[in-house]
Amino acid sequence: MQNAENILFTITMIGYFGAMALYFLFVVLKKEQLARAAGILQGAALILHTAALVLRGIAAGRLPMTNQYEFATCFAWALCLVSLIFIRKYRFSVLGVFAMPIIFIIMGYAAMQSRDIKPLMPALQSGWLAFHVSTAIIAYGSFGVSAALSAIFLMRGKLKENGFLDQHIPTENKLDLIAYRSVCLGLLFLTLTIITGAIWAERAWGSYWSWDPKETWSLVTWIIYAVYLHLRLRRGWKGKAAAIFAVIGFVCVIFTYIGVNTFLPGIHSYA
Amino acid sequence: MKKIGKFLSSMGFAVTLLVVLAAACALSSLVEQGLTQEMYAARYGEGTASLIMALQVNDAYHSIWFIALSGFLCLNLILCSVIRFPFFRRRYRAEKDFAGALETDGNLGERETGDPESVFGALHMGTPEKHTTKDGREALIAGKNAAGIWGAWICHLGILLLIAGFALGQMTLKENTVWGIPGETKELPETGLTVTIDDFRTETREDGSVDQYVTEITVTDPVSGKTEKASVSVNHPASFGGFTLYQNNTGAAALATVERDGQEIQRKTLLPQGTMAESVLGLEDQPEYAFYFAGIRTMREEGAEDRTLYFYDLYRNGTLQQDYYFLGDGTIDVGGDQVTFSPRTFTLLVARQDRFAPLALVGGVITMIGLLMAFCLQPKTLWTIRGENGKWILRGRCRKGQALMAEAIEEAVKTAGTHRTKKGNG
Ligand code: HEM
Numbered sequence: 001m002q003n004a005e006n007i008l009f010t011i012t013m014i015g016y017f018g019a020m021a022l023y024f025l026f027v028v029l030k031k032e033q034l035a036r037a038a039g040i041l042q043g044a045a046l047i048l049h050t051a052a053l054v055l056r057g058i059a060a061g062r063l064p065m066t067n068q069y070e071f072a073t074c075f076a077w078a079l080c081l082v083s084l085i086f087i088r089k090y091r092f093s094v095l096g097v098f099a100m101p102i103i104f105i106i107m108g109y110a111a112m113q114s115r116d117i118k119p120l121m122p123a124l125q126s127g128w129l130a131f132h133v134s135t136a137i138i139a140y141g142s143f144g145v146s147a148a149l150s151a152i153f154l155m156r157g158k159l160k161e162n163g164f165l166d167q168h169i170p171t172e173n174k175l176d177l178i179a180y181r182s183v184c185l186g187l188l189f190l191t192l193t194i195i196t197g198a199i200w201a202e203r204a205w206g207s208y209w210s211w212d213p214k215e216t217w218s219l220v221t222w223i224i225y226a227v228y229l230h231l232r233l234r235r236g237w238k239g240k241a242a243a244i245f246a247v248i249g250f251v252c253v254i255f256t257y258i259g260v261n262t263f264l265p266g267i268h269s270y271a
Numbered sequence: 272m273k274k275i276g277k278f279l280s281s282m283g284f285a286v287t288l289l290v291v292l293a294a295a296c297a298l299s300s301l302v303e304q305g306l307t308q309e310m311y312a313a314r315y316g317e318g319t320a321s322l323i324m325a326l327q328v329n330d331a332y333h334s335i336w337f338i339a340l341s342g343f344l345c346l347n348l349i350l351c352s353v354i355r356f357p358f359f360r361r362r363y364r365a366e367k368d369f370a371g372a373l374e375t376d377g378n379l380g381e382r383e384t385g386d387p388e389s390v391f392g393a394l395h396m397g398t399p400e401k402h403t404t405k406d407g408r409e410a411l412i413a414g415k416n417a418a419g420i421w422g423a424w425i426c427h428l429g430i431l432l433l434i435a436g437f438a439l440g441q442m443t444l445k446e447n448t449v450w451g452i453p454g455e456t457k458e459l460p461e462t463g464l465t466v467t468i469d470d471f472r473t474e475t476r477e478d479g480s481v482d483q484y485v486t487e488i489t490v491t492d493p494v495s496g497k498t499e500k501a502s503v504s505v506n507h508p509a510s511f512g513g514f515t516l517y518q519n520n521t522g523a524a525a526l527a528t529v530e531r532d533g534q535e536i537q538r539k540t541l542l543p544q545g546t547m548a549e550s551v552l553g554l555e556d557q558p559e560y561a562f563y564f565a566g567i568r569t570m571r572e573e574g575a576e577d578r579t580l581y582f583y584d585l586y587r588n589g590t591l592q593q594d595y596y597f598l599g600d601g602t603i604d605v606g607g608d609q610v611t612f613s614p615r616t617f618t619l620l621v622a623r624q625d626r627f628a629p630l631a632l633v634g635g636v637i638t639m640i641g642l643l644m645a646f647c648l649q650p651k652t653l654w655t656i657r658g659e660n661g662k663w664i665l666r667g668r669c670r671k672g673q674a675l676m677a678e679a680i681e682e683a684v685k686t687a688g689t690h691r692t693k694k695g696n697g
Pocket residue numbers: 225226229230233280281282285344345347348351422423426427430642645
């Protein structure tokens with residue numbers, strides 16, 4: 001089973017790399033068909049990725065979301081899914097150019113982690129685990145997409161000089177709106193992540209909030225996106241400043257996810 | 272005065288506070304909390320350590336400045352919620368005011384259609400109501416998601432309850448930590464309860480990994496005389512007399528017994544490398560002697576089982592006499608007394624009472640509901656007015672995402688088979 005999973009994982013990596021290359025070529029060579037091919041390849045790789053996750057889930061007899069490897073590959077999976085939905089819904093292939101590298105890097109990070117299936121330590125054996133982690137994954141995926149969209153928004157002036165790209169990027173107004181929607185999706189799920197995490201922490205450790213670095217950083221991330229929401233309501237701050245906060249927010253997400261485990265001590269050390 | 276109130280309730284102040292709060296949390300998380308000045312000095316140098324202590328960064332989340340920042344945030348939210356309440360109500364009423372809407376141009380441009388019902392249907396606006404404009408023209412109008420107006424207000428209310436629940440919980444929290452080995456009875460002074468540890472076991476799986484830590488306890492309330500048995504394990508706390516008992520930790524300990532002429536005269540459980548109270552056994556009948564539980568070391572060898580060594584130091588009048596180590600039980604003769612050390616595993620339980628945790632949870636849930644309403648319920652109204660030529664003029668309004676809504680209307684009108692007259696201004 002694990003062998004099959006490893007093979008699927010590798011093919012998925014190759015698929016994502018191919019899709020990334022096609023998205024880049026689409027922009028460089030200005031050929032519509034390349035974007036379509038990239039979208040199809042991304043979708044196909046996503047299906048294989050899903051299969052790899054399902055196999056792992058069956059082998060482990062639980063949701064495959066409990067260690068660094070599993071969380072990273074799920075994170076990339078969610079990012080891929082959310083970006084594909086946004087690419088389809090808003091006919092916005094250029095998003096792939098920005099989203100695929102993030103997905104590829106996170107997959108690379110996953111590839112470097114141990115893939116052993118280990119039984120869960122007692123604190124992790126809880127029904128809340130599935131809830132807590134799957135909401136986090138959706139939140140992270142949405143924030144990744146909003147960061148990519150905001151980066152496009154911030155670079156739009158430059159990108160506009162290219163007539164082809166100009167045609168393929170939504171208007172500033174629309175970009176801002178799509179980024180806003182994906183932040184909303186992310187914030188809803190981050191709020192759920194924090195609430196389910198607090199309920200679980202209360203049962204496992206006795207205290208629902210203990211200012212553990214991971215908790216603290218998820219709060220920092222939550223506040224940054226709250227600031228983003230408010231800036232969007234203020235004239236003069238709406239476009240650029242808000243977009244910068246959406247990018248900062250995603251930097252916080254990445255730090256909450258990888259940096260906290262690497263640099264700071266705490267009770268969340270396993271995932 | 273009015274100016275100060277306006278500033279304190281402003282969104283600009285809110286954004287500033289939130290940014291400062293986020294930065295403060297982020298920076299504080301980089302400094303390990305709860306260490307002593309000496310420990311900080313060893314890590315960061317004397318100067319930084321003094322600064323950390325002066326600014327209370329060693330306990331940042333309970334420091335005066337952090338509480339003050341949170342207090343200002345609450346004040347800001349309360350003022351903003353109270354002052355803006357009439358504004359939200361007005362806005363909600365305006366959203367529900369169909370007659371008023373018909374007299375405006377909306378904000379989604381203007382189109383013509385011959386088939387208003389199918390346009391309403393395609394945009395999922397439901398069945399429109401029949402109305403007449405002030406100048407007597409026939410009109411159809413439908414609105415939805417007006418409740419979404421209240422989303423931000425409800426979200427802010429939830430945040431206030433959450434902070435209130437958390438703060439009150441911190442102020443009234445009762446908490447006791449006890450550790451012990453089976454057979455011991457411990458008092459929990461904060462809770463007024465007594466806990467007897469009947470049994471403690473580590474359940475393992477076939478591969479040797481730990482599945483669960485389980486402590487069997489008997490809890491007694493000395494005042495009421497009530498007694499109850501309970502089983503506490505990780506993720507499965509037990510409740511008693513308003514307190515909740517959690518399985519928090521475990522580790523190695525040693526049970527020390529002192530015997531004279533076959534008679535036990537003293538007994539104490541020791542933790543390795545802890546404080547005086549935790550790790551030192553002073554002989555009651557020979558006060559010049561004391562043992563210190565100096566530590567544990569596990570020896571690993573290929574192909575052999577792990578062996579764990581237990582180290583004990585014997586002191587006489589404060590000077591080290593000898594160190595001993597044993598693989599398991601060990602007995603030492605001290606002036607005719609037999610001191611026996613036996614390895615044990617201790618269990619650490621936490622008893623807690625946070626009466627305001629439910630308030631914080633309610634706050635969290637209300638925050639979530641507010642966010643859902645603010646994000647998912649986009650208030651929109653769509654109306655058509657019968658024109659002179661028999662065609663219907665289609666207008667609408669929404670608060671956010673006008674560009675996308677205008678596009679959707681465009682699509683709907685096209686599929687309903689008519690042409691547009693004026694471009695949307697989204
Ligand atoms: C701390 C003080 C805060 C103040 C004074 C404040 C104030 C405001 C104000 C005046 C609005 C505009 C309402 C409107 O016109 O529709 C607003 C919107 C909003 N606020 Fe706050 N806010 C604060 C904190 C927060 C926090 C921490 C969150 C957490 C997520 C939050 C979530 C929201 C949401 C979701 C909206 C609606 C945004 C939208 O519809 O896009 N607020 N806030």
